Amino acid sequence: MCIRDSHYTTDHVLDKFNFAFVTDCTGSMSPYIENTKNTINALVRKFSSDDIGTCQFSFVGYRDHNGPSGANAKGSWLDVVNASPLQHAQKTIQFIDTITADGGGDGPEAVVDGLNYAVNNLAWDPSSKKFLIHILDAPPHGSEFSSGFDDYPKGCPCGISYASVLTRMKEQDITYIVITCQNSDQALQ
Numbered sequence: 373m374c375i376r377d378s379h380y381t382t383d384h385v386l387d388k389f390n391f392a393f394v395t396d397c398t399g400s401m402s403p404y405i406e407n408t409k410n411t412i413n414a415l416v417r418k419f420s421s422d423d424i425g426t427c428q429f430s431f432v433g434y435r436d437h438n439g440p441s442g443a444n445a446k447g448s449w450l451d452v453v454n455a456s457p458l459q460h461a462q463k464t465i466q467f468i469d470t471i472t473a474d475g476g477g478d479g480p481e482a483v484v485d486g487l488n489y490a491v492n493n494l495a496w497d498p499s500s501k502k503f504l505i506h507i508l509d510a511p512p513h514g515s516e517f518s519s520g521f522d523d524y525p526k527g528c529p530c531g532i533s534y535a536s537v538l539t540r541m542k543e544q545d546i547t548y549i550v551i552t553c554q555n556s557d558q559a560l561q
Contacts, residue, residue, distance in 0.1 A: 387425040388500040390458055391416070392490045393468075396483070396508040397433035397454070398476030404553040405473040408507055413465050420461035429464040430494050431456050434486030435475040437513075437529050452482045453489045458496070476510075479520045483512035484528040487537045491546065502546040509553040 393412050397405065412431065419427045432455040456467040487506065496502050511517035512534055514527035527533065541548055 388497055389419065389425055389427045390430075390494075390496050390500045390502045391419065391427065392430040392432060392458070392494055392502075392504045394432045394434070394486045394490045394504060394506045395471075396435075396481055396486075396510060397471055397473055398435050398481050398510070399473055400476055400509055401473040401553065404509065405471070408553070409468050409471060412507075413468055416461045416464055416468075426500075427461070428458040428497070428500075429461060430458045430490070431464055431468050431471070432486050432490045432494075433471050434482045434489070436477055436481045437485075437524065438477075452485045455489055455493070458494050478523045479510055480513045480518050480522050480524070481508070481510045482528070483508060483510075484532045484534050484537060485530065487534075487541075488532045491537055491540050491544065496544060496546070502544065503549065504541065504546050505549045505551065507551045507553065 395401075395408060395412075401408070416429050420429075432453060434453050437452055454471075456464055487504070490504055512528070513522055513524035514534070515522065515525045516527075517534075538548075
């Protein structure tokens with residue numbers, strides 16, 4: 373039987389799902405932030421309206437550390453990361469609607485901080501299928517990711533390693549999906 377001939381049904385609940393959208397919210401994302409928010413909101417609405425199962429959503433936005441270059445890299449935020457907990461669709465959509473693109477300084481951003489927050493601070497349901505969808509246009513700090521100007525060429529100034537976050541993600545069985553904006557071929561090489 374060909375897949376196009378199969379019948380999709382929503383007669384029963386299939387499973388439980390957790391979705392975390394981790395997004396670069398620095399000034400370089402300004403051309404993309406409204407479309408990013410609209411797309412995430414549409415996905416949240418779609419997943420929560422289909423009878424695929426019980427869904428919870430989170431939005432984790434990150435900016436950057438205030439670096440030696442003197443830029444207010446966090447913009448209007450008090451912390452590098454601004455996040456909503458895993459929750460039902462409507463509260464997540466309301467939170468996403470408040471997000472703006474602001475801050476940044478050097479090219480790389482606090483990517484590792486955003487991922488670390490999502491992996492280690494969200495209340496992932498161990499019995500759910502877990503998805504972390506990462507939307508970005510710039511690489512993490514560290515010369516291994518970027519050859520351009522970087523206030524922190526040795527990596528995250530908090531000492532969090534990208535490898536340790538990926539290891540923890542794997543341990544928790546979180547599916548990691550990366551979406552890059554613009555021609556950001558070095559975003560996560």
